[in-house]
Amino acid sequence: MTNPLLTNLLTNLKKTAKMIGEMFYGATIYEMMRELNKERAQLEHLFILIVFGDLLGVPILPPYYTLRLLPYVMPNITGWRRSMLRERDMTDLCDQDIT
């Protein structure tokens, strides 16, 4: 027989510990993950630009290779175009801790 009060207490403790763990993750490792993701995305964007530049008006590779690679890149095309064409300024960089 388990005491429902104890079970409830343990559940809440677990939830709190999980919440604190997530907050620590957010304050420490999360930014590293974001930075790595940004680096990876930049490389991917460069690759897609080289191969599918004509989608943005920059013809670079012959269409043969473009067509061979198209099925693999298709799922990312919309996000890539939006990301490449999104207006940016210096305030976009202000997501880092400098106060």
Place this chain on the structure above:
Amino acid sequence: MNAVLTLLLGFAGIAVGYGIYAKSLNKTVIQPDDNKATPAKMYMDGVDFTPANRNVLFGYQFKSIAALGPIVGPIVAVRWGWLPALLWIIFGTFFIGWVQDYSSIILGVREDGQSFGALSYRFISPRARTILLTFIYFYLLLIMGAFGKIVGYDLMSNPAVPLGVFIVIGIGLLAGQMTYKWKMDIIMTSIITVVLAFIGIWLGTLDSVQNFFAAISGSPDQIVFGSVTRAHFVWSLIVLVICYFGAVLPIWRWAQPINYVAFWIVFLGILAGTIGLFIWHPAFPADFPAFTNWSGDLCAATDCSGIEKTVGAIGPLWPLLFVTIACGAVSGWHSLVSSSGTARQLEKESDALFVGGGAMFMEMFLAVLALLTAVVGVGVSKGFAGYVSLVAAGKNAGVFAVGLSEMMSHVGVPTSFGLPYGSVFLTLMALTIMYLVVRFMRVASAEFLGDKMPLFKNTTFGTLVALVLSALVIWTGFWVRIWVLFGGANQLMASLALLLVTLWLMSQGKKYMWTLLPFLFMFVTTLYALLLTAIKVFSQVLAGGLPIDKVVGNILAGAIAVYLIIAALILGWDAYKSYKKFRSEAPAEA
């Protein structure tokens, strides 16, 4: 008054502010709808736009907004007495701080994750965007000046500090190598590097090490130019070299891992200090005034005859207190972090209050704790005169280090270790920010001038220009004026954020007084503070008798203040026109 009671008062402020005021506005005015797709979901690219768990985002937001500002500001503001500082921290956060952070997130979320630059262009005027960018650039430069002076003084005045700082930087580089190159487990990496960092800080306290660094600093009467001593010159130069590496090396190689190790040094210090304060629960010392005088003149409040250097009045409580404590009560930088970072990662609209408002209230708690390091940490052990003598010697970081070490001594940390630990803590907080600032300045100059002068697109050149400008601010002028200007640029950004939110609320037909009144208050207060600062620095120059470095610094500070005033007035005029336009067009209030 008891220190623990003050912390509880802070908690009460959080409970009422967050639990009643914030939740009520959230429910009645903003009315978050979790069925609406946030930009993080709509434009998910796995990079900028990525939905994140609210607890993760809370940690990210808190870490992004809480750094040196909420610690140094309250310590300086104690010059007017602890009560005005405490009241501004609590009521500033209550009525303005969380409003700005939270509403900036909501604005970003509801406007497709657009940045503040684009929103200023759209809601106010095309030139508002340019003005915002210049506010940011001056803000960055003033951060370099204010923090650079703090770090320089800290390293030169306490020879137990430099080795600890250098070792933590070295350990940070090791952490980067272990994580990214050797692919080691992050928990193991954290344990090894943090333990090594603590050993490094302890090594710095050894007599032979201290003698070595004291020899580098030399004697206080060795002058390089004007009133700049050899120690200040040399240590500032070392700091700028560290910033250079932080600004040009890949972020994973330098800035990120060092910041990671520094985070644990800072976090453990805050934890030990807070627990120590609860165990100690001291009363406020009787000689520490709740209110000194309207001008923040310490020597009018106590006998300064025994103090080597005199400390002058800072200026009238209104408006200067309200820019002296920026972070910890209201900070414009938060709005940029909220709109450009957090708003693009919010999973649900209802998370905005917990993330934006909650993190701001937590920062308020940190500011109250910093205030207590001065009032009870220093006050109980050294009295009000002790605080005055530290401030007079330019050791604002010293106030924090002494206070924190006193608090930590109640959890068994000896003061002989706690004191350098507190200094290393503060130095690291400043340094980890400074090299990111230089990075920003480099990018900003490339963006502003890169097309006309391609040389600015060169990483090394852009960084060197940023460092030369920073050195000019660090080596010249008066620290307290730089700090006030830094607060002024920051609060002008806060005004702009509140203005944007007000105009957006008007365009949506929602109630807007809760953002318009804070905007008006911050705008008028900051303008007046900048005007007073400009008058003060120019009148000091005209009066004569200042050494050359102070003359250059004052002219520079005055010019920045005048620019900020003119830019703010232009912004105010554009805002007035937009206000009239939106008022005539806005649908009826919801």
